[in-house]
Amino acid sequence: MVSLQLDGRTVVVTGAGQGQGAAEARFLVEAGARVIATDLAADVPAGLTALPSASVSAGAGLVYRQLDVTDASGWSRLAGWIKAQGWAVDGLVNNAGITQRSRLLDASVADLQRVYEVNVAGSLLGIQALAPLMGGGSSIVNVGSVAGVTAHYPVAYTASKWALRGLSQVAAMELGPRGIRVNTVHPGFIDTPMTAGARPEFRVATLAETPLGRTGSVEEVAGVVLFLLSPLSSFVTGAEIPVDGGQAGHGGAMSVSDAMR
Incomplete structure (x- = not known):
């Protein structure tokens, strides 16, 4: 059996309290990584409590740290704490994200800024x-x-995710000479707490535009993330991988938009 070769590696996952982030943290621990899971809550979120705790000596396990990804000082404290433990960072999953569903003529600049702060600046x-x-x-x-x-x-939301693509490509170019890879995954309609609040019309229209004809699971996204974190993808950088059941391959945005009017 081919190993993901993640034993002993230290990976930081943001927005790890639920949904995709929790699944990524769980998969990483199961693959032998030390996971520094972060989220807004002060205490370990319920979705992570069953995972074994990591220590300085033990390789695999979970450490939870509270973090607001929009807070530069919080990031500095996290980096300082990791360095104080004597750990290097082998992987980072920028998973934290929020949505805002205002349409073009109703959206405010404040809407754009709030989503941008988390999804891009974070x-x-x-x-x-x-x-x-x-x-x-x-x-x-x-x-x-x-x-x-x-x-x-x-x-x-859409503008923020387009901006994140640009950030990812610049990061891949600038960090590549240091041997650091940067890639992006693009989930489609995944069953998460974020999508749970979507209107029924949205679900019906989106499934109609998804060739596989179903929603995806957080585990299906996490599997691709693990591949990109592992040495198995050692010559992959600047890549953008849809995990969307084929939705992006043919477009379909107009029919989903029309269904929501």
Whole structure:
């Protein structure tokens, strides 16, 4: 059996309290990594409590740290704490994200700024804080969205995910000479707490535009993230991988938008 070769590697996952982030943290621990899981809550979120705790001596396990990804000082404290433990950072998953569903003519600049601060600036701050702790062979995975490759109707969310694509490509170019890879995954309609609040019309229209005809699971996204974090993808950087059941391959944004009017 081929190993993901993640034993003993230290990976930071943002937005790890639930949904995709929790699944990524769980898969990484099961693959032998030390996972520094972060989220807004002060205490370990319920979705992570069953995972074994990591220690300085033990390789695999979970450490939870509270973090607001929009707070530069919080990132600095996290980086300082990791360095104080004597750990390098082998991987970063910029998973934290929020949505805002206002349409073009209703959205405010404040809507755009609020989503941008988490989805784009939060990822930039994470890269800036942790890249100095990374060596050759490290990997950064930014979690985009099918919205970032289509004209999806929630303009603030879509604009943020398009911007994240640009950030990822620049990071791949600038960090490549240091042996640090940067890639992006673009989930489609995945069953998560974020999508649970979507209107029924949205679900019906989106499934009609998904060739596989179903929603995806958080585990299906996590599997691709693990591949990109592992040495099995050692010559992959600047890549954008849809995990969307084929939705982005043919577009379909207009029919989803029309269904929501």
